[in-house]
Amino acid sequence: MATTPRPYSSLDRPGALIAALPAVLGFVPERSLVLVTVADADMGAVLRADLSDPPPDQLCQLAELAAAAGAETAIAVIVDDSGAGCAMCADEHRRLANTLTDELDAHGVELAAAYVVAEIAGGARWYCVDGCGNSGVVEDPTASPTAVAAVLDGRRLYRRRDELVAVVATADSARAAALGRKIESASAPDPSRPDSEARSDVEHALACVERGERDRPLADADLVRLAWSLTDARVRDTLYALAVGDSAGAAEAVWAELARRLPEPWRVEALVLLAFSAYARGDGPLAGISLDQALRGEPLHNMAGMLEHALRSGMRPEQIRELARTGYRLAQQLGVRLPPRRLFGRRAG
Structure with a gap:
C-alpha cells in the first residue's frame, strides 16, 4: 500500500x-x-x-x-x-x-x-x-x-512498483552479510561518549555526502563507521537537518546507498533518513516505500512510525520540514556547521 x-x-x-x-x-x-x-x-x-x-x-x-x-x-x-x-x-x-x-x-x-x-x-x-x-x-x-x-x-516516475522498491532493496545479500560481519567486529560507540566524538561522526557523514556530490563511492570503512554513527541519537537527529539543506540531494543519495548496501538491522536508520528526506521534498512514494522497509526491519521504530502516520493522514511536506529545526539546534550544540537551508517553492499540481 x-x-x-x-x-x-x-x-x-x-x-x-x-x-x-x-x-x-x-x-x-x-x-x-x-x-x-x-x-x-x-x-x-x-x-x-x-x-x-x-x-x-x-x-x-x-x-x-x-x-x-x-x-x-x-x-x-x-x-x-x-x-x-x-x-x-x-x-x-x-x-x-x-x-x-x-x-x-x-x-x-x-x-x-x-x-x-x-x-x-x-x-x-x-x-x-x-x-x-x-x-x-x-x-x-x-x-x-x-x-x-x-x-x-x-x-x-517508475513504470512499476517493483522498480520503486528496488531503489531501497538490498542490492547484494552476500556482500551485505560480509559487511555486517565487519560492522559487528568494529567497536561500538560508548553511549556516554563526549559530544566531541559525536561531532566527529557528524563531520564524517558530511564528508561522505560531499564525496557523493563528486560521484565518489563510499568505502566499506565509511559504511561501517556510518552504521555505528547512526546508533547515536545526537548524530542521527542532527543528520535529519540535511533534508532541508543545500546538499539534500547528495545526502539522500548516501542514505539510499546505505539502505541498499547495509544488512539488517543497520539499514533501518538509513531508510528512515531517506524517508524523511523524500517526504520533505514532496516525494511521498519513495517515502512510503522506505518507511515500509524500515518498519519491516524494526516495527516499533518511533520516527518511522510517526512519519508513516503523517504520510497516511495527508500531512503536507512543509509541515514535516519543520522537524529539521531540531537537527540545526543539535548541530549548534555540537559545534557543527551544516549546509544552509534551501528555499522550497510551491509548484502547482
Whole structure:
C-alpha cells in the first residue's frame, strides 16, 4: 500500500484524475484498487491496495486510513486488465465497490464515484463501475499537470512498483552479510561518549555526502563507521537537518546507498533518513516505500512510525520540514556547521 498527499483540481474529470495517478503514486499501478480521498475539494491522501490481497481486510484498512486523513468523500479507481468485456469481472467490480462503500460509510466517508480501467495509459477507456453508462478516455499520464510538477520537482516516475522498491532493496545479500560481519567486529560507540566524538561522526557523514556530490563511492570503512554513527541519537537527529539543506540531494543519495548496501538491522536508520528526506521534498512514494522497509526491519521504530502516520493522514511536506529545526539546534550544540537551508517553492499540481 502506498500513500501520498497531492493537491489536484480536476476531481470532476475522471480521465484527468486517472491520468494523474502514476505521478501521485510514483509508478503506474496495475491490478490495483486506488482510493483518492477528497477534503475541501482537493485531493488528499491517495491509497492503493493490490487486487490480489484479501478484500475484507484491505477495504477495512483503506476506509480507516481515509477517515484518518480527514476525507469527506473518496473516489475509487479499479485498475484491472482482466475485466475487458467480461460480465463476471464487472459483477466482481460492482461487489468490490459496494463493499468499499459500506466500509467507508462506517467511517463517515462517502464514496462519490467508482471507475474501472484496464490500464492507465493515454487513450485507455474508463467506465463507471455501477454500469451507469458513463465512460471516457484517460488523458496522457505523462502530460498531466501532476506529472509535470513531479518532474520539475526532480521526482522520477517508475513504470512499476517493483522498480520503486528496488531503489531501497538490498542490492547484494552476500556482500551485505560480509559487511555486517565487519560492522559487528568494529567497536561500538560508548553511549556516554563526549559530544566531541559525536561531532566527529557528524563531520564524517558530511564528508561522505560531499564525496557523493563528486560521484565518489563510499568505502566499506565509511559504511561501517556510518552504521555505528547512526546508533547515536545526537548524530542521527542532527543528520535529519540535511533534508532541508543545500546538499539534500547528495545526502539522500548516501542514505539510499546505505539502505541498499547495509544488512539488517543497520539499514533501518538509513531508510528512515531517506524517508524523511523524500517526504520533505514532496516525494511521498519513495517515502512510503522506505518507511515500509524500515518498519519491516524494526516495527516499533518511533520516527518511522510517526512519519508513516503523517504520510497516511495527508500531512503536507512543509509541515514535516519543520522537524529539521531540531537537527540545526543539535548541530549548534555540537559545534557543527551544516549546509544552509534551501528555499522550497510551491509548484502547482
